[in-house]
Amino acid sequence: MSTVFEKRLLTGDRGAGILQKLWQIPWLFVLLLCAVGSIGYVALYSAGSGNPDLYATKHALRFGFCLVLMLCIGFVDIRLVAKLAPLGYIVGVGLLVLVALHGEVGKGAQRWVDLGPLQLQPSELMKIMLVLALAAWFHRASWDRVGNPFFLVIPAILVLVPVALIFKQPNLGTSLITAALGGAMFWAAGVRWWKFAAIIGAVVAAAPIVYENLRDYQRARITTFLDPESDPLGAGYNIIQSKIALGSGGLWGKGFLQGTQGHLNFLPEKQTDFIFTMIAEEFGLVGAMGTLALLMGIVAFCFLVALRCRHQFGRLLAIGLGTNYFLYIFVNVAMVTGSIPVGGVPLPLISHGGSAMLTTMIGFGLLISAWVHRDAEFGPAQD
Structure with missing residues (x-):
């Protein structure tokens, strides 16, 4: 059949x-x-105590719209995507600047742009645009060129600009994820290990200075991560309640709509950041691990695309998108289990909210495009 089509x-x-x-x-x-x-x-149906109008219906409508959008993006030729990548990066940075100047303020942070029916969080979209820009920069570069430190100046600036703008909002968690995502793209492109060692050393040296310049609530998150019981009714409340809910679920869970921590409102932000805790409490370890298995299946497909693509752009794009989704999962699950400090990172496709779902599905649309056009010709590498 494929021969006939060709x-x-x-x-x-x-x-x-x-x-x-x-x-x-x-x-x-x-x-x-x-x-x-x-x-x-x-x-989300459970988080709304059986009322689908609170969260679940909106989630279904958003997912349906994003699913159609994803499939439409999947038909776009990957070479056109590569050509438009610099423009996408400029748009992403422009939205971050717009947030800094006229963004909507919520929960003490200025992170959103009001687009009428949707409040867009440009920092989420910027991660996808960054992956595209770095993939476009590195995809035709030879091994020797990637090893030249001067060749890495521009991509380093491409990473640092959005990281600084996101950190300024303030959004420490997303800025760190964006920096880690940039690092993963550099590694996938073939940047030598000693350069990473030098950067990590510089970050460690600068950590005390960064800590002193954090907001009070950000420092509180770090200190209560080390000792949540030091402030059980304040900064440590969220993680303590999350651990109680996780432990009370046991092996099989308390049952659908039977979670006490969530339905008695002890569990904070149960529809967004702590949605995984809701799943673990009601469906137990089995439900939580099953959910993680499906999520990791998505990540595995991203790296399968990277292995199957014949062009470097598709490989780098797939690695970047897979790393981005993995970081979402890792940070959210590690956060609710008390393994890292609490931060506002949702679980995409599961948590309530439009920005993370929209940008994630746009990324998966690009991933599908890379898969469909995995044999596309881009031309030889540039020395």
């Missing part, structure tokens, strides 16, 4: 091209995303 494509049959791309869509991956989105609906 012949018709060579003769200019666009209908065949669309059908071929439709045939090549990784439908098992799409089904996996739908499974994770369904878990989000069930968890």
Whole structure:
């Protein structure tokens, strides 16, 4: 069948091209995303105490819209995506500047842009734009060129600009994730290990200075992470209640809509940052591990795309998107289990909220495009 399609494509049959791309869509991956989105609906239905209008219905509508958008992006030629990557980065930085000047303020932070039906958090979109920009910069560079420190100045600036703007909002958690994402892209592109060692040394040396310039609530998160019981009714309250909910779920959980910590409102932000705790309390260790298995399946597919792509742009794009989603999962789960300080990082496709879902699905649309066009020709590497 693929041979027939290829012949018709060579003769200019666009209908065949669309059908071929439709045939090549990784439908098992799409089904996996739908499974994770369904878990989000069930968890948010419970978070709303059985009232779907609070969170679950909005989640379903957003997911449906984003799913269609994702599939549409998947049809776009990956070479066009590479050409538009610099423009996307400029738009992302422009939105961050707009947030700094006229952004919506919520919970003591200025992180959102009001777009009418959607309050967009540009820092989430910026991570996708950063991955695209770095993939476009590195994809035709030879091994020797990547080893030249001067060649790395511009991509380093590409990382530092959004990190600084996001940190200024203030949004320490997302700025650190953005920096880590940039580091992963540098590593995937072939940057030598000793450069990472030098950067890590500089970060460690600067850590005390950064700590002194943090906001009071940010420093409180770090100190209560080390000793939550030191302030059980203040900064340590969230993580203490989260641990109680996680432990009370046991192996099989308390049952759907039966979670006491969540439904008695002891668990904070149960519909957003602590949604994984809701799942663990009601469905136990089995439900929590099953959810994690599906989430890691998404990450695994990202790296499968990286392995199958014949062009460097697709490989770097897939690695960046997979790393981004993994960092979401790792930070959120580590946060609610008390392994790292609490920060405002949602669990995409499961937590309530539009920005994380929209930007995640845009990223997965680009991932599908990389898969569909995994044999595209980009030309030789540049020395």
